[in-house]
Amino acid sequence: MTQAVDIAIVGAGMVGAALATGLGQAGLTVAVIDRAPAPAFDPEAAPDLRVSALSAGSERYLQSLGAWPGIRAMRATPYRRLAVWDETPHPLSRLWSGRLAQVTFDATEVGASHLGHIVENSVTQQALWQTAQAQPSVTLISGHGVDGIHQDRHQATVSLDNGQQIHARLVIGADGAHSRVRTLAGIGVHRDQYHQQALVISVRYQGPVADITWQGFHPSGPRAFLPLHSAGPRHPGESWASLVWYDAPEQLARLQRLDDASLLAEIQRGFPRDLPPLTHLDARASFPLARQHAKRYFAGRVVLAGDAAHTINPLAGQGVNLGFQDAQCLQAMIREALREGSDLASPTWLGRYERQRRPANRRMMAAMDVFYHVFSNRIPPVHLARNLGLGAARALPFARNQVARYAMGLQEDLPAVLKPITARLPGLGHL
Known part of the structure; x- marks a missing residue:
């Protein structure tokens, strides 16, 4: 069985489903391929482990696709404040009040009602599946993976594991960090593995829904509340x-082996005092952490987006x-190519996409690595510098609000306060 479409999207996660919706709304025929079945939502169920902090910029994009009302109808929690502080004990800490080493970003200071929303990934994905399925020109193919991709001058052919073939003018790889599409297109990656992993735990606590998300930084890694x-x-x-x-993989492996009561006690001891009283632990899982960047964003009729890139x-x-x-x-580049009657896989438009997105993604990588490198050590001069830096950020609203607007997706340039630090970070030059 064969099918001909304008665009084949491999991966129906949040980014792939968003692309399917937007391109379908532009009148293009789209086939979306994913091994997983359609996501489900149960309002009585405990929250999923995987959640994201959707920025104000993402909210506007999801509004434009028509997906935001569906997300809000399921579950989305606005947060108005974001707090960051240093939890590293050191004799130098006696030189200043602990609260000087904390900075809080507040939506009211940037004229907004909120900084973002904490949303379960499955909720965002399901709302986007619904908007994609509402487009008559979009076909969702679930339960099947990609066996191969063959390209020629006129089209790409995507072969599925059930023998089906999809002929497309452009293939978008939105199939995650271990992208099969990226591999089949012969696109390599630069990868740096962090020395930490992340243990994610769903919990219930006594108290109303909070409007603040925070991270306390320890030398072994941050501990966050969402x-x-x-x-x-x-x-x-x-x-x-x-x-x-x-934390280190061996420490998280030890925590993973604990029963709920023992893990609860460890959390209450190990997390900052700002953690509300916990009443129940639900699901838990640990994940490796890595920074990865594709060496190219496109090759021939294949282009990458999201975690695949x-x-x-x-x-x-x-x-x-x-x-x-x-x-x-x-989406914007494909629409321009369509408007001009160009090939959808034209290097002109795909090159513009890469020239816009690669530096923007690299800037965010650099910003996250500032926190990782500056906070993940006990060296006294660095400890003093980061606490003075947090104190300065607290005292300088303009710098603080620049960082807030960048995190909200309302400012594209890296805040000036971070530029000299990122220029000295190891490992970023090749990205």
């Missing part, structure tokens, strides 16, 4: 949250926001 929704009438007075504990340190949950920015940019 507020989610109310736990509902079955658990009155309780709310859900996602906790993230970054780049992965970053997940400290601030910015990965999907970068993916949505890729999707917006790629």
